[in-house]
Amino acid sequence: MPKRSSNSSRVLILGGTGRVGGSTALALTNLSPDLRILVGGRNREKGAALVAKLGEGSEFAEVDIDNLKALEAYLNDVDLVIHAAGPFQRTEKCKVLEAAISTKTSYVDVCDDTSYAWRAKSLHKKAVAADVPAITTAGIYPGVSNVMAAELVRHARNQKLGEPERLRFSYFTAGSGGAGPTILATSFLLLGEEVVAYVKGEKIKLKPYTGMLNIDFGKGIGKRDVYLLNLPEVRSAYEVLGVPTVSARFGTAPFFWNWGMAVLTSLFPAEFLRDKKKVRQLVGVFDPLVRAVDGIAGERVSMRVDLEFSNGRSTVGIFTHKRLSESVGIAIASFALAVLEGSTEPGVWFPEEPQGIAIEARELLLERASQGTINFVMNKAPWMVETNAKELGLGIYV
Numbered sequence: 001m002p003k004r005s006s007n008s009s010r011v012l013i014l015g016g017t018g019r020v021g022g023s024t025a026l027a028l029t030n031l032s033p034d035l036r037i038l039v040g041g042r043n044r045e046k047g048a049a050l051v052a053k054l055g056e057g058s059e060f061a062e063v064d065i066d067n068l069k070a071l072e073a074y075l076n077d078v079d080l081v082i083h084a085a086g087p088f089q090r091t092e093k094c095k096v097l098e099a100a101i102s103t104k105t106s107y108v109d110v111c112d113d114t115s116y117a118w119r120a121k122s123l124h125k126k127a128v129a130a131d132v133p134a135i136t137t138a139g140i141y142p143g144v145s146n147v148m149a150a151e152l153v154r155h156a157r158n159q160k161l162g163e164p165e166r167l168r169f170s171y172f173t174a175g176s177g178g179a180g181p182t183i184l185a186t187s188f189l190l191l192g193e194e195v196v197a198y199v200k201g202e203k204i205k206l207k208p209y210t211g212m213l214n215i216d217f218g219k220g221i222g223k224r225d226v227y228l229l230n231l232p233e234v235r236s237a238y239e240v241l242g243v244p245t246v247s248a249r250f251g252t253a254p255f256f257w258n259w260g261m262a263v264l265t266s267l268f269p270a271e272f273l274r275d276k277k278k279v280r281q282l283v284g285v286f287d288p289l290v291r292a293v294d295g296i297a298g299e300r301v302s303m304r305v306d307l308e309f310s311n312g313r314s315t316v317g318i319f320t321h322k323r324l325s326e327s328v329g330i331a332i333a334s335f336a337l338a339v340l341e342g343s344t345e346p347g348v349w350f351p352e353e354p355q356g357i358a359i360e361a362r363e364l365l366l367e368r369a370s371q372g373t374i375n376f377v378m379n380k381a382p383w384m385v386e387t388n389a390k391e392l393g394l395g396i397y398v
């Protein structure tokens with residue numbers, strides 16, 4: 001029998017000493033105080049600091065994900081593992097998922113890389129055979145945005161609004177969103193990848209950080225420029241939801257970071273930006289500057305999902321939070337709780353698959369994940385979410 005459910009379940013968070021993992025630990029403790037949290041990482045000092053914040057129900061687990069024996073020993077002792085020890089880009093093996101399957105431990109990861117996510121999916125049959133429920137790409141974007149898209153499509157089909165023709169994911173994060181250095185590495189590594197999008201059922205490849213659109217993110221954010229990036233929710237939404245045209249775009253603030261991203265894409269050959277070692281050095285150079293500007297830019301995050309129909313109508317979902325670092329933890333914790341509550345069938349699933357998050361569990365997931373948002377709307381006509389916001393400078397909107 002796999003180990004699952006109950007309020008007093010034990011949860012190991014790999015990358016727990018990082019920004020995303022730490023935020024997840026805090027959110028899980030708030031949402032479900034009886035859970036036992038194991039903060040997994042290599043740095044005892046950072047781990048001890050977080051454990052002190054979390055209180056009695058938590059402990060530090062010194063674990064390197066490259067040490068399989070130690071990892072399996074910890075997995076044998078928990079009900080669920082959350083893998084937030086990125087970056088997932090250019091990582092050849094899904095070691096943590098494989099270990100979760102062999103120890104019959106439920107699994108959630110915050111992967112934001114297409115190749116890694118589909119490599120995880122290729123372990124589906126093994127997970128079914130071991131009776132292990134697993135969800136990949138279960139963060140905020142991808143993650144909550146996939147569930148928003150699935151719900152827009154389901155609502156449209158139920159209400160016979162029209163046949164879904166185009167799905168567009170648009171994301172905005174100010175600065176680094178208050179996330180750790182890994183997110184900067186992730187952004188640079190993504191700039192080295194051709195962007196996959198689908199147009200009328202055909203897969204196309206495009207240059208990263210091109211195809212700019214000016215998107216209205218509504219209340220608290222206003223209109224922002226966003227650019228194409230290679231994100232896993234494009235392929236999973238295309239395959240699972242059956243919408244023929246799908247793309248994902250991302251933009252940041254201050255505006256000059258967007259220019260910087262575009263310049264990096266043109267300046268460095270793709271092979272350079274795909275090299276983890278070189279990107280780590282690049283992060284070392286840029287990180288202090290990004291952190292300094294973060295202080296001014298803030299760390300707001302917004303996701304807008306647009307679904308257009310063949311009859312010309314469209315519907316929109318928006319999710320906006322003042323702090324990405326807080327919101328991402330709440331999102332991951334919501335997925336973790338759904339798995340512990342038995343909403344996930346054995347197998348490896350994307351968030352939009354009904355076997356991953358059961359349709360009847362989606363509302364609770366979105367309700368939990370949207371805690372603390374300043375704007376969360378679903379199934380609205382575009383004119384209902386527009387702001388006519390006026391910029392006052394420094395990215396402040398009224």
Ligand SMILES: NC(=O)c1ccc[n+]([C@@H]2O[C@H](COP(=O)([O-])OP(=O)(O)OC[C@H]3O[C@@H](n4cnc5c(N)ncnc54)[C@H](OP(=O)(O)O)[C@@H]3O)[C@@H](O)[C@H]2O)c1
Binds near residue numbers: 140
């Ligand atoms: N899907 C989403 O919505 C979403 C959103 C934001 C971020 N992410 C992803 O989340 C990941 C984490 O981002 P972050 O901002 O939290 O980064 P971070 O602050 O740099 O944290 C990364 C953590 O991973 C740990 N780690 C790295 N290699 C390890 C290993 N071999 N064994 C054990 N622990 C290891 C690090 O521990 P040490 O302290 O020991 O180095 C650190 O605690 C990134 O991959 C990012 O792309 C996803």
